[in-house]
Ligand SMILES: [Zn+2]
């Protein structure tokens with residue numbers, strides 16, 4: 696059995712493709728979407744109890760995959776894991792033993808194909824005659840080949856340590872990996888209505904600190920009193936309070952430069 700347990704879905708997809716016809720192809724699409732979801736969620740489940748599944752299961756795979764890549768920039772690259780049992784002067788020496796191969800769907804592949812499958816599924820509500828089939832059985836077969844490769848790899852790689860902190864505006868729990876902390880990465884709040892941006896950095900050996908990218912641009916909502924951030928607002932326009940939805944207009948002061956020669 697494959698490590699992501701999607702073989703049954705892939706076999707069902709193949710038999711739907713063999714049946715031919717529009718609705719069979721749609722059933723195949725559904726099986727492939729489920730396979731992609733299983734792969735991404737299983738990978739996230741490797742984080743153990745750090746992130747409750749309820750958090751990421753509410754997200755679609757492209758977004759969940761983005762979170763994964765934030766944690767571990769190499770998460771979508773194939774890798775072979777090997778250990779060396781012998782050491783000489785503190786360095787590896789002698790034979791390396793291969794432990795296994797790790798493969799993951801590249802994030803570009805995932806975005807493209809997941810959306811493609813979704814589009815095909817949603818065409819059900821449109822008239823079939825006026826909407827020629829844009830997805831060919833060959834496209835689906837190619838996806839099956841890629842998914843099977845990932846399923847047949849030997850291991851699901853774990854992650855470096857994951858910690859969490861609370862958004863100081865909307866109090867959403869945000870997760871960071873050690874590699875993000877060491878790289879002093881920027882992390883946006885997961886709450887789309889909030890938009891606060893943080894910079895994480897190492898502090899003492901076991902701790903990390905978070906700073907807001909633009910700490911002086913917060914304001915308290917007049918109606919509900921909750922703190923709102925302007926971190927993600929780049930041009931003049933409306934902004935709704937993340938908490939009570941009250942609307943505000945944000946205008947940036949123009950920088951004024953005046954000619955001011957000193958009198959001689
Ligand atoms: Zn927030």
Ligand SMILES: [Zn+2]
Pocket residue numbers: 916917918919920921936937938939940941
């Ligand atoms: Zn408010």
